[in-house]
Amino acid sequence: MAARKGSHSVFSVHLHFVFVTKYRRKTITAPMLERLQEIFANVCIKTKCRLIEFSGESDHVHLLIDFHPDNNLSVLTGSLKSATSRIIQKEFSEHLSTFYRKPLFWSSSYYVASTGGAPIERIKQYIQSQEAPND
Template structure:
């Protein structure tokens, strides 16, 4: 898991029987409650609505990329070390 100021990337393995929409919703619910509880004082000035995460999300499969390439991309998210990685939009 890693991210930038406006998004995060999470790499996980799930069997085909898992409903990914429900999994993402559960993750967002649990992490929102935890973050709001743990950092309530700090967040008060930033979040005044009853939700923390946006409703949107994106799920991608790794396709032709190896798991090592995907892991490296996520680990180096937000750093300047990504020069040796191809852009994801190619």
């Protein structure tokens, strides 16, 4: 992937995120996965980042993000998780109420790694290989 330019920098920072559902419950459906991708992409646009790849399974999601160094990593993570959680809870409340008594969605923990050690194409293939829910 090509480097990007800021006003005083040239950068190429790619991060692989994994977010898991609260209690690792298998709550994510195919329509939710599609909606999550839209929300994550919008948060990325607002933060000068780019969502390069996205997929997931019924209890977790993977994101590959072209990170802009103007961001604080923990603030970006919080924005990604809070925006998706808020919207998903609102739009899929009936479905989620069968799994959670309180308005919950993501676990408070997350995984993030710089992808500099592995070729980006390999990580993209790994994310694409996730077994997305069919319902």
